[in-house]
Amino acid sequence: MTLVALAQRLRDGETSPTEAVEYYLARIDALDGSINSYIAVMEDEAREAAAALEGSQPRGGLWGVPVAVKDVIDVSGSPTTAASDVRRDVAPADRDSAVVEGLRRAGAIILGKLNTHEFAYGAMTTSSRFGPSRNPWALDRIVGGSSGGSGACVAAELAAGTLGSDTAGSVRIPSCFNGVTGLRPTSGRISNRGVVSVAFSFDAIGPLARTAEDCALLLGAVAGFDPADASTVDVPVPDYTEGLEKGIEGLRVGVVRSLLGANVDGRIREAVCEAIDELAGLGARVEDVEVPMLKHFGTIQQAMQFGEATEVHLETLRTRLADYDPDVRARLLTGLFIPSPVYALGNRGRLLAYELTREAFREVDVLVAPTMPTLPPRIGEDTVDLNGEEILYRLTIIPFNSPWSLVGLPVLSVPCGFVDGLPAGLALVGWRFAEPTLFRAGHAFQQVTDWHSRRPQLEQHAGMVE
């Protein structure tokens, strides 16, 4: 069931908050042993929150809806581990993060904290001190990351929706690999207060759920200006669920052709091209677009990201170095050796990238490209097959994800097909604060396709009777 459908059933009294919570707790109990999407299940708190709602008048768009959040996001009373040994003794958060405050204001119930790549600084979710998350579509495959637990949780229907965080693809990659819908919002759309930072000028919290409509409802609950976070922008928050049915007749869609070449698994390219044909069939005006220098945008982000990330960890690199997982330790150490002029160069390059991308958006409303160019690698492997060639997985990520983080644009990833039983994703990129356009396009696409409603066959494996 979609998050929106569950919210409606709760409002209509067809199911109760307690029934909804118990439904998910039973599924977590039966299925999460093999997936490992949760770091902490907050059973008692969830049951208490549900009981407190019973008999009350439904208020808020997420009234009684059980959700879960990545464990870099503070939930009052629970330690934020960031899946790291470095934080194994961290005290429980004494206050909710801004986004959890938003979820609760909308009536949501927090089910627990979700697995992540250590400190959200990597795209595999295998470095967690809580063990790797496993892909519900193929348990020997990674879930992507860093919000891997958030993606797997939605795919396995262990919460109605989740929040992740995205610095260079960390919502989009697990959305793609787990066959769910996810949004990296416009930078500054959502407060990062109470969230463990990766790189402050790129970090963005984002929703993952079954559908674009689900993500629209979640975004509305957590978006908005926050005087406690200077990165947020004081732009009104619309009702993102309004106007979804308007369709995309006349929408100008630009295909980023340089991201649809030999750098993409041919079978994924085919799925993405078919998805673009679907958009055209819905009335979109499709044309090819090139963003000059796009292939350098990832380098520009890295010029800034390494330093921002390392600075956060300087003290613990001095005192707790051995407690970091080797891959995260190597990334953080690398930041020590990038000269400060490179950061300044990156910041000038960032405005150049912004200007070049803005030029492209004068001709189109939405850009489209594959979310990820390959299938997820197997757990324990750091290479992936790309058209018969084994290449480093981490190098496949940057060209498809960093460009849009760099210039702070919203990206909606929607499932658009399957290759060898594993999901492929279509990235819809909008101009700043164009989330309503992305949701409208994603919703229209999901009205004529069923990729988003396909489910991994987990219940049979677990012996569950649905």
Add this chain to the structure above:
Amino acid sequence: MAHELPSIDQLRDAAAAQGIHPSDDDLEAVQGFLRVLVPAFAELEQLVPLDMRPAAMFLPTEAP
């Protein structure tokens, strides 16, 4: 940015100067990253025009 890849000894000394003491294995992994990054940054230096302004960073907007 210099185009040469720093040696393990140079990396170790630079880390120690910042109070951090990685192992040789760590520093070899760092070299793996730098092997890709150093030439990419050098190329970027040639691509960003000197008169290009920096992107804005955010500052609070509250009254004094």
